[in-house]
Amino acid sequence: MKNKKTLVLGASENKDRYSNMAILKLLDKEQSVVAIGQKTGEVAGVKIQTKQVPFTNIDTVTLYLNPTRQRDYYNYIISLAPKRVIFNPGTENPELYQLLKSNNIQVEIACTLVLLGTNQY
Structure with missing residues (x-):
């Protein structure tokens, strides 16, 4: 599995x-991980940012x-120009699907943990 820089x-x-769990599993699969959340913190060495950091070379947003x-985050996600956005269970959003598709960003309705666990990431 090649390294796909992922924004959680x-x-x-x-x-x-x-x-x-996704951050830990991505690291376990030797993927680069960056993270944004409501509160700053750290998961296994990955710093959780609270601002919309202009990360580069993002392959996947989960x-x-x-x-x-x-x-x-609509404009922010589009500005990162990821190859795909994974909508985990409970995050389904047809409005955002359309925006992403119109910006040539692949929409994947899936569970990151399942994709990683079955080597389909």
Whole structure:
């Protein structure tokens, strides 16, 4: 599996959160990870930022924000020009799908943990 730099949007230090599990699993699969969440923190050495940092070379954005909270990030996600955005369960958002598709960004409705666990990431 080649390294796909991933932005975990909605990251949390809480070990019970899927975003936290995803960061650990991505690192386990030797992927580069950057993270943005509501609160600053750190998960296995990955710093959680609270601002919309202009990261470069993002291959994948994996979402852990509900559709209402995603609105603040529409322009930001598009500005990163990722190859794809993964909508994890509970983050489905047809409004954002259309925006992404119109900007030639692939929409994937899936679970990052399942994709990683089945080597389909």
